[in-house]
Amino acid sequence: MTTPDTAKPRETPLRGVHERLGATMTGFAGWLMPLRYRSETAEHQAVRSAAGLFDLSHMGEISVSGPGAATALDYALVGHLSAVPPGRARYTMICAADGGILDDLIVYRLADEEFLVVANAANTDVVRDALRERAAGHDAQVTDQTAAFALIAIQGPAAAGILAPLTDVRLDGVKYYASHRGLVAGREVLLARTGYTGEDGFELFSSPEDAERIWATLTDAGSAAGLVPAGLAARDTLRLEAGMPLYGNELGPDTTPFDAGLGRVVKLGKPGDFVGRAALAAASQAPARRVLVGLRGATRRVPRHGYAVLWDGRRRGTVTSGAPSPTLGVPIAMAYVDPEVARLAAAGTADDQPSTDEHGAGGTADGRLAVDVRGRAEPALLTPLPFYHRIH
């Protein structure tokens, strides 16, 4: 099916729930989505300390099935999907012939001849069309199933404890990036141990009709443990703290996986050709054009998407994502910078102050590295990614 490019946004099966909860809704990639329910900072902190419940039904689900499904995906994507056993999942990417990223994906192998490709909402049509084109001649069917699925994520250290009594799936048998069919709240789901928050958690793919029931059951069971509904605003700061890239910010058609520091997802050793192989093989050998780094603001003014990164007052990079970090209490950002600047800033940090604090940010801002925050250079520190590691 196609997404009509009209002003009327698509609504998820949980629209009524969000309305009853009084969510602030926002347009996102053609969908009407909850931005926040109350305080996005409180939602963020609940996911770090207890659990959060997310409606991710806008994500694209594309089924690739048939005898040639595995080889079709090996050709279409940069990963080695035919090597993934049924029941497991991979983080991977779909690239153009020039190596530019069309989307980042999670691909679940559900059975020998059945895969579920989860795409970003904004890219679902592009991914579906590219998969169809690339699967031609591989004896595989590519079907956009987005409307056939609701997707609810429960994320946070309390997630497993809340979910366990509500499902027949033995959760300690479900590894990170594994999936299992089973029941949650008596409804059939595909239960996966995946997420985008830096916490342990699960994603539940269900039929749209069952979404409200699953949401309500999780809410009732989890409230006492601190589970709260969480919106896209919290999701963005959670993934930023966890150093996870976002398509449209860190990833895009002018970026290769190597630029993003994610060259490991490109399986140049897999058999056969794949779209982008020649360009990506070259990119893997070439000196880096730019480096994705973490920055920590030394003042309270926040580096944001598109702001210039300065070295000795000259523009040497661009911020891709930035926000005040609810966990660290300071502004954090990811940015592409000139490799030389990354090297100099890292050396400066090491020389100035060999000790690192608990969050891994060493040194003091000497002002050579800065971000142009709306006309004023605000000193920044190079910081290893991710900004946040879970300790649970």
Add this chain to the structure above:
Amino acid sequence: MTVPENLHYTAEHEWVAIDGAVASVGITDFAQQALGDVVYVSVPAAGAAVTAGEPCGEVESTKSVSDIYSPVDGEVVEANPEIDDDPGLVNTDPYGAGWLLKIRLSDDTEPAGLLTAEEYSALTKEAE
């Protein structure tokens, strides 16, 4: 969303309370809801001159940053001393403890160009 009847407003979502020669200024409930959690507010210190319609500070929230525009001409006599440590007051009490500035008006006449509560409410309904 609340829009108190007794205040004046600007199209840039500030509120103004005029008491004699001094105007108290903050951002509206509509503005704080649109911004989300406020994490930092920058406003001019006492003594600074401000001009109606000109940016005089900024409000940072999780998702965005917005300029604060001075609604009046005058001189800052006080910036809210609580706001630096607790910028969340802008969210929890935008018309009370979350006030931002007190400005001594540069002339005695009622400042021009401000909106009534009714006019401001109509404007925010258009924005929704």
